[in-house]
Amino acid sequence: MRGRIVVGLSCLGLLAACSDESGVNPAPVAHGDYQATIRWTSHGVPHIVAEDHGSLGFGLGHAGARDVVCTLADQIVKVRSERARTFGPGEDEANIDSDFAYLALGVVERGEALLARSSPEARALVEGYAAGYNLYLEETGADDLPAPCAGAAWVKPIRAADLAAYYHHINLLAGSRQMLDFISRAAPPPASGEGGRPPRELAPPDFAHLDLGSNAWAIGRDRADGGRGMLVANPHFPWEGELRFFESHLTIPGQLDVYGASLTGLPIINIGFNEHVAWTHTVSPANHFTLYRLALDPEDPTAYLYEGERREMERRELTIDVLGEDGSLTQVSRAMYRSHYGPMLGASLLAWSAEQAFTLRDANEENVTALDQWLGMGRARDVEELRRAHEELRGIPFVFTTAVDAGGQTLLVDSSRVPHLSDEALSAYRSALTRDGLTGALAGSGIVLLDGSTRRDEWVETEGAGPLVPWSDVPMLTRTDFVMNANDTPWLTNPAEPLTGYPALFGTPGAPISARTRMNLRLLTEEGEGAAAGEDGLFAREELQAAILSNRASTAENLLAAVVERCDGAAPVEIGDEQVDLSEACLALASWDGRLDASSAGALVWRELLGRFQPRDLVDAGKLYEQPFDPEDPLATPRDLAKAPETGPDPILVALGEATLSLAQAGLDPSTPLGEAQFTRKGDEIIPIHGGNGREGVANVVAYSTGNNSTLLPRIEAGEVLNEVTGLTTSGYPINTGTSFLLALEFTTDGPRAEALLSYAQSHDPASPHFADQTAMFSRKAWRPALFAQEDIEADPALVVKVVAAPR
Numbered sequence: 001m002r003g004r005i006v007v008g009l010s011c012l013g014l015l016a017a018c019s020d021e022s023g024v025n026p027a028p029v030a031h032g033d034y035q036a037t038i039r040w041t042s043h044g045v046p047h048i049v050a051e052d053h054g055s056l057g058f059g060l061g062h063a064g065a066r067d068v069v070c071t072l073a074d075q076i077v078k079v080r081s082e083r084a085r086t087f088g089p090g091e092d093e094a095n096i097d098s099d100f101a102y103l104a105l106g107v108v109e110r111g112e113a114l115l116a117r118s119s120p121e122a123r124a125l126v127e128g129y130a131a132g133y134n135l136y137l138e139e140t141g142a143d144d145l146p147a148p149c150a151g152a153a154w155v156k157p158i159r160a161a162d163l164a165a166y167y168h169h170i171n172l173l174a175g176s177r178q179m180l181d182f183i184s185r186a187a188p189p190p191a192s193g194e195g196g197r198p199p200r201e202l203a204p205p206d207f208a209h210l211d212l213g214s215n216a217w218a219i220g221r222d223r224a225d226g227g228r229g230m231l232v233a234n235p236h237f238p239w240e241g242e243l244r245f246f247e248s249h250l251t252i253p254g255q256l257d258v259y260g261a262s263l264t265g266l267p268i269i270n271i272g273f274n275e276h277v278a279w280t281h282t283v284s285p286a287n288h289f290t291l292y293r294l295a296l297d298p299e300d301p302t303a304y305l306y307e308g309e310r311r312e313m314e315r316r317e318l319t320i321d322v323l324g325e326d327g328s329l330t331q332v333s334r335a336m337y338r339s340h341y342g343p344m345l346g347a348s349l350l351a352w353s354a355e356q357a358f359t360l361r362d363a364n365e366e367n368v369t370a371l372d373q374w375l376g377m378g379r380a381r382d383v384e385e386l387r388r389a390h391e392e393l394r395g396i397p398f399v400f401t402t403a404v405d406a407g408g409q410t411l412l413v414d415s416s417r418v419p420h421l422s423d424e425a426l427s428a429y430r431s432a433l434t435r436d437g438l439t440g441a442l443a444g445s446g447i448v449l450l451d452g453s454t455r456r457d458e459w460v461e462t463e464g465a466g467p468l469v470p471w472s473d474v475p476m477l478t479r480t481d482f483v484m485n486a487n488d489t490p491w492l493t494n495p496a497e498p499l500t501g502y503p504a505l506f507g508t509p510g511a512p513i514s515a516r517t518r519m520n521l522r523l524l525t526e527e528g529e530g531a532a533a534g535e536d537g538l539f540a541r542e543e544l545q546a547a548i549l550s551n552r553a554s555t556a557e558n559l560l561a562a563v564v565e566r567c568d569g570a571a572p573v574e575i576g577d578e579q580v581d582l583s584e585a586c587l588a589l590a591s592w593d594g595r596l597d598a599s600s601a602g603a604l605v606w607r608e609l610l611g612r613f614q615p616r617d618l619v620d621a622g623k624l625y626e627q628p629f630d631p632e633d634p635l636a637t638p639r640d641l642a643k644a645p646e647t648g649p650d651p652i653l654v655a656l657g658e659a660t661l662s663l664a665q666a667g668l669d670p671s672t673p674l675g676e677a678q679f680t681r682k683g684d685e686i687i688p689i690h691g692g693n694g695r696e697g698v699a700n701v702v703a704y705s706t707g708n709n710s711t712l713l714p715r716i717e718a719g720e721v722l723n724e725v726t727g728l729t730t731s732g733y734p735i736n737t738g739t740s741f742l743l744a745l746e747f748t749t750d751g752p753r754a755e756a757l758l759s760y761a762q763s764h765d766p767a768s769p770h771f772a773d774q775t776a777m778f779s780r781k782a783w784r785p786a787l788f789a790q791e792d793i794e795a796d797p798a799l800v801v802k803v804v805a806a807p808r
Contacts, residue, residue: 032808033805033806033807033808034054034055034058034128034132034804034805035050035051035055035803035804035805036048036049036050036055036056036058036059036060036062036132036804036805037049037803038059038062038063038801038802038803038804039793039794039800039801040063040798040799040800040802041787041793041796041799042787042796042797042798043758043761043762043770043774043784044761044762044763044768044770045247045248045249045786045787046059046060046063046064046248046249047248047249047787047793048060048063048248048249048251049251049252049253050252051252051253052124052252053121053122053124053125053128053252054124054125054127054128054131054808055128056125056128056250056251056252056256057124057126057127057131057132057267058128058129058131058132058804058806059128059132059804060125060128060129060250060267061128061129061130061131061133061267062132062133062135062136063248064129064132064133064246064248064265065132065136065137066136066765067246067762067763067764067768068244068264068265068764069133069145069155070152070713070764070765071241071242071244071711071713071764072133072166072242072264073149073152073155073158074149074154074242074711074713075166075242075264075265075710076156076158076162076166077154078102078169078710079107079108079111079162079165079168079169080108080162080165081098081099081100081102081103081320082099082154082321083095083099083712084096084098084099084320084321084323085099085320085321085322085323085329086154086323087154087323088322088323088324089322089323095322096184096320096322096332097180097181097184098184098710099320100318100320100334100336101180101181101183101184102180103318103320103336104183104186104316104318104336104338104343105169105172105176105183107165107168107169107172108161108165110165110168110365111161111162111163111164111165111167111168112161112165113368114164114167114168114367114368114371115161115164117369118368118369118371118372119372119375121372121375122268122371122372122375123160125267125268125375126160126163126164126267126371128267129160129163129265129267130158130159130160130162130163131806131808132804133157133158134158135806137155137156137157146764146765146766146767146768147766147767148766149713163265163267166265167265167266167370167371168367170242170263170266170397171370171397171398172362172397173212173243173397173398174207174210174284174288174397174398175288175289175360175364175398176289176342176343176364178207178210179345179360181200181202181347182204182345182347182350182358183343183345183360185200185346185347186336186337186343186345186347187335187337187346187352188301188302188337189301189352189353189354200346200347201347201348202347203348204348204349204350204442204445204447205445206445206446207285207287207445207446207447208285208445208446210283210707210708211703211705211708211737212236212237212243212283212708213282213283213486213487213516213701214233214234214235214236214280214281214282214485214487215232215234215236215282215484215485215516215520215548216232216234216280216282216400216402216412216484216485216486217230217231217232217402217482217484217520217544217548218231218278218403218404218411218412218482218483218484219231219404219410219481220404220408220410220479220480220481220482221407221408221409221480222480222481223481223482223533223537223538223539224408224746225536225538225539225540226540226746226747226748227408228408228746228747228748229278229405229406229407229408229409229410229746229747230404230744230745230747231273231278231279231280231402231403231404231743231744231745232280232547232548232743232745233271233278233741233743233745234280234548234699234739234742234743235271235280235739236701236738236740237708237741238705238709238736238737239716239735239736239737239738239740239759239760240709240713240715240716240736241708241709241710241711241713241715242263242265242709242710242711243264243708244263244264244740244760244764245261245262245264245270245271245740246261246263246762247260247741247762248260248262248269249787249793250269250378255379256274256375256378256379257275258272258273258274258378258379259272259273259786259788260272260273260741261741261743261758262374267371268371268374268375268378269374269378270374271741271743272743273743273745273752273754273788274379274752275406275751275752276380276381276405276406277377277380277381277382277383277385277386277404277405277406278403278404278747278752279377279386279402279403279404280401280403280743281396281399281400281401281402282400282402282487283398283399283400283487284398284400284414284416284506285446285487285488285489285507286398286414286416286418286489286505286507287418287446287448287505288362288363288397288398288416288418289361289362289363289364289419290360290361290419290421290448290450290457290459291345291350291360291442291447291448291449291450292339292358292359292360292361292449292452292457293356293357293358293449293450293451293452294356294359294452294453295355295356295453296354296356296357298355300312301352301353301354301357302315302337304357304452304453305453306340306452306453306455307455311340313337313338313339314337314338314339315335316335316336316337317333317334317335318334318335318336319331319332319333320332320333339359339452341360341361341452342360342361342362343359343360344357344358344359345357345358345359345360346358349438349441349442358449359452361459363418363419363467364397364398364417366466367395367397367417368395369394369395370395370397372393372395373389373390373393373394373395376389376392376393377389377401381405382406382409383403383404383405383409383410383411383478386401386403386405386411387411387476390413390415391415394415394417394468394471396415396416396417397416397417398416398417399416400412400413400414400416400485400490401413401414401415402484402485406747408480408747409478410478410480410482411476411477411478411483412475412476412477412478412483412484412485412490412493413474413475413476413477414474414475414490414502414506415471415474415476417468418468418469418474418505418506419459419468419505420459420461420465420467420468420469420470421450421457421459421503421504421505422460425450425456425457428451428456428457429448429449432449448505469503469505473502474502474506475490475491475493475502475506476499477490477493477494477497477499479494479496479497481494481496482494482524484520484524486516486517486520486699487514487517488507488511488513489507489508489509490502490506490507491507491508491509491510491511492513492517492634495521495525495634498510498631509631510631511631512619512620512629512638513619513629513634514618514619515553515554515555515619515694515696516554516694516697516698516699518635518697519552519553519554519697519698519699520699521635522552522554522557522635523547523548523550523552523699532547532550533547540746541744541745541746541753541755544744545744545755545783547699548699548700548742548744549700549742550595550699550700551596551597551690551691551692551698551699551700552594552595552698552699553594553595553596553606553696553697553698554696554697555618555695555696555697556592556594556696556697557594557697558625558638558639558697559624559625559641560589560592560594560606562640563589563609563641563652563656564586564589564590566641566644566650566653567582567585567586567589567652567653567656568586568590570582570586570653572657573649573653573654573656574649574657575654575658575661580657580658580660580661581660582653582656582657584669584670584671585605585656585660586656587670588601588604588605588670588671589605589670591671592606596691596692596696596698596700597674598673598674598675598678598688598690599673599674599675600673600674600690601671601673601674602670603692603696604663604668604670604672604674604677605656605659605670606696607659607692607693607695607696607726607728608658608659608660608663608723608726608728609652609655609656609659610624610655610695610696610726611659611662611723611725612651612654612658613651613655615695618695618697619638621642622642623642623651624641624642624652625640625641625642626638626639626640626641626642626643662722662723662728665722665730666729666730666731666732674690675690675779676688676732677732677733678690678702678732678733678735679732679733680716680734680735680736680760680775681716681734682760682761682766682771682772682775683771683772685772687772687775687779688779689702689735689778690779690781691735691739693726693727695725695726700738700739701739702735702737702738703727703737703738704716704718704727704729704733704735704736704737705736705737709736715736716734716735716736718731718734719731719734738759739778740758741758742756742757742758742778743755743756743786744756744783745786751788751789752788753788754785754786754788755783755784755785755786756783756784756785756786757774757777757778757782757784759774759778760774760775761773761774761775762774
């Protein structure tokens with residue numbers, strides 16, 4: 001049945017009866033129907049008010065569908081394992097592999113379990129979201145959907161269970177989801193009788209660098225000029241695909257009033273604030289899964305040895321439909337296997353042979369509390385209540401939480417789902433690192449490989465935490481000055497109180513910090529004239545906003561002057577068969593302001609120069625720094641430019657010569673301003689973008705990545721890549737990931753006041769006025785108010801109101 005809709009600025013009462021522009025009142029809503037009021041303010045932000053959780057989800061689903069329908073529909077096809085049926089086998093059978101990988105992970109069944117075990121409120125949100133999305137489809141009609149999916153038969157009504165499967169697969173982002181290609185092609189060797197599958201050469205994902213990052217600052221009462229809490233949220237997430245944020249404001253009078261952003265299609269606020277507390281997240285480098293090596297039965301590669309006894313793998317014959325070029329459907333079947341740990345893997349280093357095989361256990365496979373986790377955070381009245389929600393629910397999948405309350409108490413906690421290993425298992429693992437090449441190689445990619453044949457390496461169960469690290473052992477810090485994180489291990493959350501003693505799978509205390517973490521800490525701790533907090537050392541919100549987008553580069557502040565001194569007057573360097581003159585590049589560096597602003601000339605040279613060094617050179621002594629990192633002096637080390645060798649080429653000058661050649665190959669001059677080379681595309685519009693790629697040590701990270709957009713929708717094309725490390729292409733530096741939802745908040749005596757920015761804009765629809773509006777603002781560093789108070793919402797000149805209702 002079609003829902004009832006009222007649109008018009010006369011409809012300002014939250015849930016009161018209202019009239020459309022003709023003055024005709026809408027039909028009365030039956031008791032028990034879904035009903036929500038959606039108030040869109042400037043830049044397309046919906047403020048949704050409803051009397052219950054189901055109606056709140058209904059309003060959010062309807063409002064969200066207008067902007068994200070194509071992306072969400074694409075993802076529902078994916079998690080239903082219907083890509084091959086819908087789009088054909090795909091290049092190199094990519095759609096077939098995707099379908100089988102998600103079947104092997106059981107995302108549909110586990111999504112149903114998530115839904116069944118969620119609270120009634122969380123379940124109602126999901127059911128309402130599906131109903132609101134479906135109402136949008138009914139109202140709009142297939143032909144009037146946005147361009148990427150207009151008229152597409154694959155955009156269909158969805159069920160709450162479909163959404164729950166989609167949410168489950170998001171939980172797996174820092175684990176199984178990165179291993180899909182290894183899961184889809186896992187098969188015993190041909191001698192087993194299964195026939196095997198074509199071998200693939202795949203590099204293991206680098207879990208230490210998933211192209212997902214963030215900065216998080218919580219400023220306590222001791223460092224805030226108003227004496228109350230302040231927050232900066234700066235997630236670095238994709239600008240296209242399913243991991244885009246969607247901004248909204250959700251209200252159930254007397255129960256819930258929370259503003260912020262959520263990943264596409266989620267019915268809760270992931271990053272945001274209410275009247276009492278604000279929080280944000282940064283991706284944790286902790287291990288959220290473990291791999292196991294299985295010793296196989298010599299007579300049967302589908303059975304393995306465990307504590308000396310034979311165990312058979314679970315075998316499932318799975319079948320999918322595949323669309324042919326002539327429109328017909330054929331069926332393809334694969335046998336997929338699981339150990340008692342989880343799905344089997346295959347390919348390259350993890351190949352399944354007659355002697356050994358590999359399997360994976362993911363800490364988020366049984367995560368059924370994620371929705372309730374964020375719902376509980378949205379209800380929290382102070383940091384302590386927010387902390388208790390984490391302790392009781394343990395639903396955070398893979399991120400740190402940084403929070404602050406109105407009273408100025410801050411919190412940093414890594415409550416993400418990390419396996420609990422015994423001391424014996426960890427000791428055996430450390431021993432394996434020194435004697436087993438594969439264990440060491442995988443460790444370099446952030447992957448822990450354990451012995452699957454022994455009970456010793458099983459995850460340890462404890463009361464209240466199950467197989468996760470007990471709450472008493474998770475890294476956590478509360479302070480009244482500040483806490484922060486920029487994706488490093490948690491030990492240097494605040495240099496005044498380093499964290500130690502946490503389990504090894506969270507990381508190593510005292511380890512070198514990234515150049516970006518160093519810049520974050522410098523901004524938060526520097527004193528005196530020119531400091532980010534001003535001479536008084538107390539942050540105003542405007543100072544926080546300026547600091548997070550200052551585009552200062554820690555590497556430049558550390559080394560630029562010494563590099564200029566080294567290259568000034570230097571002779572040409574030999575690169576291959578070419579003698580490269582360094583004078584123009586050196587002059588560009590000498591005149592560079594040391595920032596990655598759009599107007600900064602010389603920044604391109606610095607980026608390409610740093611791109612010639614290994615990641616370790618940026619954080620410790622080596623070819624770039626002379627003095628090593630010192631955990632006793634973490635803010636001042638590493639330091640000093642590495643000395644030139646007494647004989648042979650100088651690595652610094654060689655890197656500068658190679659940088660010069662790379663820029664020339666891209667048609668760029670050393671003095672080209674950053675904004676003329678670094679850009680994003682919004683339709684036919686090219687918009688200059690400021691910010692750095694992280695290696696420079698800039699807080700405001702922007703980059704190009706293909707790894708975290710799994711949609712089949714159109715995307716920004718990069719052109720021919722000239723330098724994979726720096727992202728340089730024949731067209732310059734295209735941007736499709738990085739700073740996304742920016743939020744700077746302060747608690748005042750009148751409640752929370754915040755400014756925000758969604759760098760890629762709210763809508764995925766190229767025809768929407770909110771497809772590129774905020775991207776142009778981001779290019780100018782122009783923030784906008786995040787409207788929370790009712791009087792501010794109703795005073796917004798762009799206000800549009802819509803009441804939606806439908807039977808449940």
